[in-house]
Amino acid sequence: MTLYALNEPRVARNTPIVRLRAFGSIGEPQVDVGSEVTWDTLAGTYASRRRLRQVRVESSGEGFSATVLVQEGQKVKRGEVLAYYSYFFGLGYTEYTAPCDGEVVALIPSIGSIAIKEAPVSLYCRLPGIVEKTDEARGVWVRTYGNLVKASVGAGYGRAGVLSMKAKTPSDKLSARDFTADDAGKVIVAGRSVSKEVLEACLRFRVSGIIAGSVSRGLFEWYSDLAGSLDWDEFLARYWARDAKNRDLEPSPSEIVPALVVTEGYGDSPMGGEAFALLAESEGNPVYIDGGGNGSDEPAVVIPLNGGAVAKEAEKPVCRLGELGLGDRVSVLGLTTAVKEGTVVEILPELKLENDLLLPGAKVATETGETLLVPVSNILLRDRG
Amino acid sequence: MTKSIFHIDVGSTVTEARALAIEGGRIVQLERVSCPTPPPASKDERTLGLGEVLDVIGSRMSEDKSSYENEGVMVTLSAGGEPKAVCAGVVKGISGESAKRAALLAGATVTDLVCVDDGRQDFERISDLRRQDVSVAVMAGGVDEEIMESGTHQILNIARVLAKGLPKKGWSDDRIPLVYAGSQEAREEVARILGDIEIIWADNVRAKLEEEHLASARDAVVGSFSENVRSDPKFQGLGKLGLPEVFPSGYAAGLAFEGLYEETGENVLGLSLDGDAVQVFSGIKGVFTRTVTPVAKVNPNKVAKWLPHPQMAENLGDFIGNLVLRPHVLPTTWNELSVFLAVWKEAIREGIAEHKATAIELRGVHRQRQVGETFQVEVSGGDTLLKMPTLRRIVVTGVLSRVLSREAVLSLVMDGAQVAGGVGVYLDTCNALQVAGLLPSGSANILESLLPLAVLVAPGEDRDRVGAGWASARLDGTYEQLPVSMGEITLVPIANGSAVEITLDPSRQEDLGEGPGRKTVRDLPPGFSRIYVDGRPRPQLRTLERISPREIIGWYRNLGVFPEQVLSGWERGRGQ
Numbered sequence: 001m002t003l004y005a006l007n008e009p010r011v012a013r014n015t016p017i018v019r020l021r022a023f024g025s026i027g028e029p030q031v032d033v034g035s036e037v038t039w040d041t042l043a044g045t046y047a048s049r050r051r052l053r054q055v056r057v058e059s060s061g062e063g064f065s066a067t068v069l070v071q072e073g074q075k076v077k078r079g080e081v082l083a084y085y086s087y088f089f090g091l092g093y094t095e096y097t098a099p100c101d102g103e104v105v106a107l108i109p110s111i112g113s114i115a116i117k118e119a120p121v122s123l124y125c126r127l128p129g130i131v132e133k134t135d136e137a138r139g140v141w142v143r144t145y146g147n148l149v150k151a152s153v154g155a156g157y158g159r160a161g162v163l164s165m166k167a168k169t170p171s172d173k174l175s176a177r178d179f180t181a182d183d184a185g186k187v188i189v190a191g192r193s194v195s196k197e198v199l200e201a202c203l204r205f206r207v208s209g210i211i212a213g214s215v216s217r218g219l220f221e222w223y224s225d226l227a228g229s230l231d232w233d234e235f236l237a238r239y240w241a242r243d244a245k246n247r248d249l250e251p252s253p254s255e256i257v258p259a260l261v262v263t264e265g266y267g268d269s270p271m272g273g274e275a276f277a278l279l280a281e282s283e284g285n286p287v288y289i290d291g292g293g294n295g296s297d298e299p300a301v302v303i304p305l306n307g308g309a310v311a312k313e314a315e316k317p318v319c320r321l322g323e324l325g326l327g328d329r330v331s332v333l334g335l336t337t338a339v340k341e342g343t344v345v346e347i348l349p350e351l352k353l354e355n356d357l358l359l360p361g362a363k364v365a366t367e368t369g370e371t372l373l374v375p376v377s378n379i380l381l382r383d384r385g
Numbered sequence: 386m387t388k389s390i391f392h393i394d395v396g397s398t399v400t401e402a403r404a405l406a407i408e409g410g411r412i413v414q415l416e417r418v419s420c421p422t423p424p425p426a427s428k429d430e431r432t433l434g435l436g437e438v439l440d441v442i443g444s445r446m447s448e449d450k451s452s453y454e455n456e457g458v459m460v461t462l463s464a465g466g467e468p469k470a471v472c473a474g475v476v477k478g479i480s481g482e483s484a485k486r487a488a489l490l491a492g493a494t495v496t497d498l499v500c501v502d503d504g505r506q507d508f509e510r511i512s513d514l515r516r517q518d519v520s521v522a523v524m525a526g527g528v529d530e531e532i533m534e535s536g537t538h539q540i541l542n543i544a545r546v547l548a549k550g551l552p553k554k555g556w557s558d559d560r561i562p563l564v565y566a567g568s569q570e571a572r573e574e575v576a577r578i579l580g581d582i583e584i585i586w587a588d589n590v591r592a593k594l595e596e597e598h599l600a601s602a603r604d605a606v607v608g609s610f611s612e613n614v615r616s617d618p619k620f621q622g623l624g625k626l627g628l629p630e631v632f633p634s635g636y637a638a639g640l641a642f643e644g645l646y647e648e649t650g651e652n653v654l655g656l657s658l659d660g661d662a663v664q665v666f667s668g669i670k671g672v673f674t675r676t677v678t679p680v681a682k683v684n685p686n687k688v689a690k691w692l693p694h695p696q697m698a699e700n701l702g703d704f705i706g707n708l709v710l711r712p713h714v715l716p717t718t719w720n721e722l723s724v725f726l727a728v729w730k731e732a733i734r735e736g737i738a739e740h741k742a743t744a745i746e747l748r749g750v751h752r753q754r755q756v757g758e759t760f761q762v763e764v765s766g767g768d769t770l771l772k773m774p775t776l777r778r779i780v781v782t783g784v785l786s787r788v789l790s791r792e793a794v795l796s797l798v799m800d801g802a803q804v805a806g807g808v809g810v811y812l813d814t815c816n817a818l819q820v821a822g823l824l825p826s827g828s829a830n831i832l833e834s835l836l837p838l839a840v841l842v843a844p845g846e847d848r849d850r851v852g853a854g855w856a857s858a859r860l861d862g863t864y865e866q867l868p869v870s871m872g873e874i875t876l877v878p879i880a881n882g883s884a885v886e887i888t889l890d891p892s893r894q895e896d897l898g899e900g901p902g903r904k905t906v907r908d909l910p911p912g913f914s915r916i917y918v919d920g921r922p923r924p925q926l927r928t929l930e931r932i933s934p935r936e937i938i939g940w941y942r943n944l945g946v947f948p949e950q951v952l953s954g955w956e957r958g959r960g961q
Contacts, residue, residue: 002418002437004419004421004434006433008423008424026508026512026515051508135553137512137516137552138515138516152710153710216702217705217706220706265703265707265710266702266704266706266707267700267707295516319433320433321421321433321434321437323437333711334707334714334717334721335707335708335716335725336700353717354718354719355716355717355721355722356948357715357716357722357788357789357790374717375717377398377421377713377715378715
């Protein structure tokens with residue numbers, strides 16, 4: 001009986017890579033197809049989802065009770081005073097400030113509203129390469145060249161930073177105390193799994209990204225929600241640390257939260273050896289980390305080589321289907337266990353599992369000396385024997 | 386020489402090729418080959434295994450060339466939830482829901498529903514639409530006459546949103562086609578607004594508010610899918626098959642459920658359990674509905690209620706997350722299997738709840754009120770058509786139905802669907818439903834092609850009848866009272882798989898489809914080997930409150946899903 005398994009490369013070296021720099025909403029690409037881009041090239045601008053922000057000030061129902069300092073059409077900066085209200089013989093005083101950069105588009109005295117149209121948000125390329133395609137609804141696709149680590153899940157948006165191997169082995173676990181203000185702007189390899197304290201430390205110290213083997217699902221959902229909703233004001237209130245400088249330099253909304261990339265899945269599994277080795281080789285190099293937010297692409301880490309110029313002989317990593325044979329190197333997937341690497345020692349057209357399920361499968365000898373009976377559905381092919 | 390058919394199904398987790406034959410009206414499986422389908426997240430080609438499975442099955446069948454002659458190839462596809470559709474209507478509860486039902490019946494996954502009452506502003510609707518990865522749009526709204534007298538109607542505003550928002554096809558600069566199943570009167574104006582977007586005209590799904598006609602819109606969606614799927618680079622492997630038409634799997638199975646309803650004239654429910662979603666089909670009072678509920682939607686707190694040991698709930702979130710990430714991975718230990726079943730029970734419960742909300746009496750219908758109703762404040766329409774006591778058959782299909790033991794499948798149906806009344810449960814062991822749906826009407830007997838699994842008898846909410854003479858069965862010519870024990874599932878074997886006649890005598894409030902308090906007789910054909918009488922209290926099962934692990938273990942013991950040593954291990958506190 002012929003058994004088939006997928007050969008889906010999770011790590012690829014010297015390969016052409018196309019990544020979408022996704023707009024959060026409909027936007028305007030600022031680069032042309034075919035043009036060369038670098039880490040800091042402005043890819044485009046997009047309108048925030050909350051395009052119109054309302055600031056409510058004191059009103060009598062007929063007119064403003066507060067003193068309004070702006071007029072329609074005026075450009076305002078975030079934090080700029082829009083109006084003030086003095087009451088109780090001047091003993092009480094309230095100041096109303098602009099929640100974002102933008103333009104005052106309407107003053108509505110009857111309801112005491114100042115409407116501000118948000119200024120467009122800037123999106124930078126964050127990886128070098130050539131612009132392959134642009135779409136005002138989706139974003140800008142950049143073709144680059146280098147090494148790729150595909151992830152299982154991710155949160156946050158595309159960021160860039162220098163890779164730092166804080167974990168020395170794939171099974172190491174970091175604690176919040178391992179992080180300092182010096183980690184600002186870096187992409188940290190965190191080893192086995194991350195805790196809430198570690199993620200909060202990364203937020204405080206303005207880390208660009210975190211790569212881990214696994215994460216618990218509850219924590220991941222909390223972090224995903226945070227990545228989608230945390231704005232700069234809330235960030236300053238909840239996470240800003242004195243050690244992290246540049247309080248006044250507001251980043252774009254997609255660069256407030258560090259990107260989280262998880263290579264193996266949910267739970268507490270160590271990072272795959274292949275992924276860890278590739279990342280370790282690249283320590284100190286600038287990398288691009290994408291948590292997959294804004295519907296960009298599947299989460300991944302890209303280590304650009306050659307300044308993103310594609311080598312002529314490079315091949316794209318593609319998923320292939322292979323016939324399972326003796327001696328093949330495989331990954332064994334599980335629902336409650338970590339991914340295990342091993343070698344096929346026997347093909348079993350009718351395998352009776354411990355739980356009495358009768359399925360085609362294989363006997364796999366793992367690197368730790370275990371022998372596993374695995375249904376073919378739980379096998380991923382790595383290398384032919 | 387028997388004629389054989391090749392059926393290839395590119396599912397979301399598995400690509401299967403089957404050689405099937407029709408013997409005496411019955412669809413039987415001759416050969417089967419399968420391989421994994423690449424996951425949708427990878428954006429790789431999803432028809433990778435087609436050539437391989439076709440070659441293998443072709444060579445196996447050619448060894449037996451003397452007895453079988455291949456008559457044709459049928460191809461169904463559901464990988465990655467294709468076809469994916471966005472729907473649009475004027476009012477969400479009226480034309481919006483009708484457009485959605487039409488797309489679902491065509492086997493589509495609906496990713497967004499745009500309506501004037503969806504709580505978004507136009508720029509948000511346009512932005513959301515343009516970022517969708519879909520292959521077709523379905524638009525409905527307005528009745529056929531006298532809506533354009535004032536020269537304007539909300540349907541034109543929806544058309545303007547679609548004109549700006551419809552996304553491009555994933556593989557070309559053309560925009561996705563739109564199936565227009567709205568007011569005839571507005572067609573001209575809608576066509577002008579939509580400009581160069583390809584429009585496929587279909588009959589109005591709500592030509593009158595009191596009626597819903599989905600067939601024309603459904604066929605238009607299927608036609609658009611069949612025409613476009615070969616151009617999609619994700620499915621370029623279809624070219625290896627020559628030129629057979631490709632249909633959505635959900636559409637083919639839906640046609641089979643329609644055929645089954647027409648064949649028997651009895652209400653039927655279908656559950657398709659595949660790697661990442663539960664599809665629910667129903668044919669009730671001549672109304673056919675299909676819904677899709679992703680497994681990812683399950684609530685871990687509710688899943689935990691179905692576990693036989695509280696310790697198993699510790700890493701439940703991670704288990705569900707990994708199951709959603711890799712839906713093709715199967716459980717390998719008893720503990721994993723018990724958590725796996727708990728997840729699927731809850732997924733079926735969610736699926737049935739969503740189906741109940743979709744298979745409803747039409748909303749927006751003008752109803753003449755009686756004098757007696759003067760002071761009643763009730764919204765007309767919207768009542769669900771899916772009432773468990775009125776069902777006669779449940780058919781279970783999909784990859785999981787063929788992988789799990791029959792007792793495990795029964796456990797999923799009993800706990801997930803929470804059957805009431807008397808129903809026959811059937812198993813589709815060889816994906817016969819999809820084939821039967823695409824065969825010309827009358828060329829196969831659908832019921833004969835399914836495997837009778839068990840008869841389920843349950844008083845459901847009718848607590849007055851627990852322990853009383855609620856149900857009796859004629860087995861081997863003699864009448865026998867069926868034991869309805871409070872909180873227990875009781876097995877009654879049927880000798881020789883003979884035909885069974887079950888008489889149910891509900892209390893005065895209960896309606897088993899014949900009217901409140903009326904006795905009903907269920908004739909079940911030969912083939913069933915057992916009856917399960919389910920006396921578990923329904924409010925407890927419905928709310929999942931006060932269900933203890935001990936009870937879960939007891940129910941598994943009644944059904945024989947797990948061996949005794951595993952169950953007693955859980956009872957002794959070994960949950961890891």
